Amino acid sequence: MNIVETDRAYVWHPFTQERTAPPPLPVVRASGASLFLEDGRELLDMACSWWVNVHGHSHPKIAAAIARQAETMEHVIFAGFTHEPAARLAESIVNALPRPLARVFYSDNGSTAVEVALKMAWQYWRNTGQPGRDQFLAFSGGYHGDTFGAMAVGRTSGYYAPFEGLMCQVRHVPFVSTWLGDDACEEREAKALAEIDAVLDANADRCAAFLAEPLVQGASGMNMCRPEFLRAVVERMQARGIPVILDEVMTGFGRTGTLFALEQAGVTPDLVCLSKGISGGFLPLAATVANTRIYEAFLGDDFHNAFAHGHSFTANPLGCAAGVASFALFEEEGTLARIKRINAANRAWLAEVARLPGVGRPRALGSIAAITLGRQESDYHASVGAAVKAACFKQGLLIRPMGNVVYLMPPACISQEELARAQHGLTQVLRETARLYAS
Ligand SMILES: Cc1ncc(COP(=O)(O)O)c(C=O)c1O
Incomplete structure (x- = not known):
């Protein structure tokens, strides 16, 4: 059996409806802000792998x-x-x-x-x-x-x-x-x-x-x-x-x-x-x-x-x-200064993205930027998140919306080019999926 078949046969995943969830994706390597999948695809980790990663994946000093x-x-x-x-x-x-x-x-x-x-x-x-x-x-x-x-x-x-x-x-x-x-x-x-x-x-x-x-x-x-x-x-x-x-x-x-x-x-x-x-x-x-x-x-x-x-x-x-x-x-990498740069770039992006139909409540703090789609209360059960997540995946982005709340939270090591790519990709996805939440 390959990794996914073995996983499906023996593993029970967290916060997952095992019957309807798509098969898990095998990750074989991680470096900086990126995850590398078994099939060769690269994903920018814009959720810091459940908010744990700080300086980047597989940092050589750690x-x-x-x-x-x-x-x-x-x-x-x-x-x-x-x-x-x-x-x-x-x-x-x-x-x-x-x-x-x-x-x-x-x-x-x-x-x-x-x-x-x-x-x-x-x-x-x-x-x-x-x-x-x-x-x-x-x-x-x-x-x-x-x-x-x-x-x-x-x-x-x-x-x-x-x-x-x-x-x-x-x-x-x-x-x-x-x-x-x-x-x-x-x-x-x-x-x-x-x-x-x-x-x-x-x-x-x-x-x-x-x-x-x-x-x-x-x-x-x-x-x-x-x-x-x-x-x-x-x-x-x-x-x-x-x-x-x-x-x-x-x-x-x-x-x-x-x-x-x-x-x-x-x-x-x-x-x-x-x-x-x-x-x-x-x-x-x-x-x-x-x-x-x-x-x-x-x-x-x-x-x-x-x-x-x-x-x-x-x-x-x-x-x-x-x-x-x-x-x-x-100290060595000026992590807080890096996060300050991420914050500035996120604020500039939020000013643009908040003009899209159905996008509201832009907010940013440190390395976190978030928006709410459609109905302006956070709604964990809104289905739009799954569609945004799937479309982002096709753009090479790992994001994990919480219902109608979509956020970016990259590791501090992310380059300006990578962050711009993630922001641009998400903006594209929001345009494509607007019919799901913008009235
Ligand atoms: C604020 C806060 N407290 C506690 C926890 C629980 O942490 P863990 O999942 O490591 O048990 C989380 C997890 O997301 C969290 O965000």
């Missing part, structure tokens, strides 16, 4: 760091032991975040980074004698992963109907999306903040934590808010003593133009969740960073107050070595 580490020590238990890549990466992360964020707890993926943060916040209140804190607050529309706690906080993303009965208590508060040329967002923000105040007046002393994706809600349709709005919400939470968890799983490591999105909002959360780009997108790795107040609430003379959580592959040395190498590349 590949070499992983190879060196694999030859030295591939993995070791992380309870009672440590190693250089884990310690060095934690140091770099802490130095890049505002104080008092100071303690790095490693896990394997974005969902576990969130799960760990929720559990830390929950146990923090039990360790400090306030067990009445029995619910979480989160933005409507947020997506935080597919484990149980992460599903509960991301419940309004609409993915989890079969699991409804199994989720912990979460109260959702409004998120205010905005886009280029949107003049009315301050009014919408004021209304949302008044609603949030009312929720806090009634419930603040029951809230264990507030969780949010900072500046961009990824999976709910690359919806972006103003830094001022995020800051106003975070300040309200912290004024009431509610710990704030920022989920930087997608936004972290340069995606929004700064190393972390929280920098643009000028806020210091109590817990931060990191994954995806933490290893440059090479290996599964995650970190939950806690402030000293939370960390110290777990200290004691016996195991009683300790955080009883861990994974077999916690702080895997290969992933951490990739993370250390990726951090160095931010």
Whole structure:
């Protein structure tokens, strides 16, 4: 059997209706911004392979760091032991975040980074004698992963109907999306903040934590808010003593133009969740960073107050070595300056493309550019995305629309010529498919 036949016989793919999905495409090589298929075709990866890749595929420096580490020590238990890549990466992360964020707890993926943060916040209140804190607050529309706690906080993303009965208590508060040329967002923000105040007046002393994706809600349709709005919400939470968890799983490591999105909002959360780009997108790795107040609430003379959580592959040395190498590349390659150039090119393109019929809500932050097609609310179930995706594929572009939201998110290494090719190809596709969404 060839690769696809073998895959079809034995594999179950994520987020896929296995009966109707077309056969998966075998990828044999990846380099820079490109993926190379078994049949010789090349695709520009405009989704960073589920938002993980940072500097480009198969970057030789990250590949070499992983190879060196694999030859030295591939993995070791992380309870009672440590190693250089884990310690060095934690140091770099802490130095890049505002104080008092100071303690790095490693896990394997974005969902576990969130799960760990929720559990830390929950146990923090039990360790400090306030067990009445029995619910979480989160933005409507947020997506935080597919484990149980992460599903509960991301419940309004609409993915989890079969699991409804199994989720912990979460109260959702409004998120205010905005886009280029949107003049009315301050009014919408004021209304949302008044609603949030009312929720806090009634419930603040029951809230264990507030969780949010900072500046961009990824999976709910690359919806972006103003830094001022995020800051106003975070300040309200912290004024009431509610710990704030920022989920930087997608936004972290340069995606929004700064190393972390929280920098643009000028806020210091109590817990931060990191994954995806933490290893440059090479290996599964995650970190939950806690402030000293939370960390110290777990200290004691016996195991009683300790955080009883861990994974077999916690702080895997290969992933951490990739993370250390990726951090160095931010300096060596001027990654944030590259992302700034991508942003400028995307804004110029959005100004053009937003004039096409049915194309609306142009928005851009860091390396992300997004538009909404047809009905101007993000609609994950809109079928237009599949048609746009298929037509882009014929143009040599990997894009992954979310319903009627189409976005570009290239790795930082993409050349100006490659980016222009992707933008031009997508514009062509939008002209061809306009009859599906433009009335
Ligand atoms: C903001 C955010 N949090 C958490 C996750 C979950 O990460 P993972 O898929 O690695 O579990 C994602 C994944 O897309 C995400 O975008």
